[in-house]
Amino acid sequence: MWKQVVQLLGVVMMLASGVVPAQAGEISFNEFSVGEVNLRVMSLVQKDLNASILMPSTEEQKKAVAAAYPDGAIHNVLNVLLIRVPGAVALVDTGYDWTDEQMDEALRGAGLGREDVTHIIITHAHGDHVGGLVKDGKPAFSRAVVLFPERELTYWTSPENRKSASGGALKIFDNVANIAAAYKDRMGTFEAGENVCAALPGVLAMDESGHTPGHVGIMVSAEGKTFVFWSDLLHAFDVQAAHPAVSASFDMDPAAAARVREDMLNRARKEGWQVTGSHVPFTGPRVLK
Template sequence: MSTIILASSPRQAMAAPCHTLRMGPAEIQVLYLVERDLKTGILLAETAEQQRRIATAYPRGLIHNSLNVLVIRGNGIVALVDTGYAWSFPNLVAALQRVGLSPADVTHVLLTHAHSDHTGGLVQGGKAAFPGARVLFSQKELAYWTSPERQTAAAEGERTLAAEVGAILHAYGDRVSSFTTGQDLWAALPGITAVDEAGHTPGHVGIMARNNGQTCCMPLTCSPLILRCQPPMTWTRLPQRACARSFCSRPVAKAGW
């Protein structure tokens, strides 16, 4: 049995239209959108050794990060996992075109969580950017951001995110639904499930694909530095460490790109 964690560096991503992995009937593609520097303050070090590793790895205090999304397709399914920012939507359209797709071809948009850098491409000019797609949230994530408490939350950021989810609901109507983690997401593509990674947000998920003894793990909010540290580090506001620990404890076979 082998385990693959999908990851890509900006240079590798720009050198090819996408990175592709075949898992049974499913073709999984990592599409590069854009690069952006993130401050190392998003990493929460628990030990002095972890602080040292951060300082060594990122002496300028910045993480040069690439914004990527996933496309999962096969047997009539064309699923986009996350959509990037609202401002990066042209990059997303260009990335889809490089693999022979357009927004109209997307049948499902699965959201790992409801932060703006993952949901921003869903609504453009007040209208659904993917006219034929169903939008999928985890049950916990959708319930959290549509609760009355979020509409009147003390934190402005929470109210803003709740309003953005409301705009998605308005644009897509009854095409917005939810799923349960641990179950196949599509009957046509068995073995592809959402994994509970709650903590970054209450309903945050990653994607896992299994086929013939091979497992592909796709943690959509993750840093390679986190995976190398023992004990594992995590993102700020991400108390859930079990997922990072499980990735560190598994034998990892890097995808060959």
């Protein structure tokens, strides 16, 4: 009974904070291929964000925010990406520390268990992207190698950086330390601009530093097609796709985040990339207008 009460309380608290877990059996997803690479974007939770996270500076930008989000809520989700190639199953990001059931359900829907995951590619160290990696101090994925962007891991494991951090940032340092302790010799890194690992040919990391110091997007290219999972390049698609200069309070370096957002969106439009991200209100890849 107490367990049920606690679970119920958890749901009430999540609802109060605007976060709604996807129900078991209701994980929405979109599956498609780029060349030999099978891709599946899976939505673990619906998550409204308060539009006050946005930092518009001009009148035009302020009007765009008010028009897109009249009730002050950015209707949003948390997406993760599954990549399958012969011989490897890779997850891009692992969700929150409270979305284990959603992750299990999402993997089950793809015909997989946690033990089938061979690689986990982390886009950055925020709690909604690495939260599912460790359970009670142990790896939540029994076999997977965890790959971090080199610059991101260096930043969040630096004792110097930790000394000048406070509040929520301290938790990120602790999380990364716990992940490194749990996965030990199954931790690796990749460089932005390069292939993430030899087992995943055609899967590249793209430098999107700004949101965090080593934030990356993941690009998959084959047979003249390009798909990009841009992770946290933006949090409010309906405003930021048209106004990339508008950053969010989550962006550690808002000016750098705005520059990389503008650059990536320009390239996406010019080169006809199919895109999606961690916090966009769709799972299917889109070609931007």
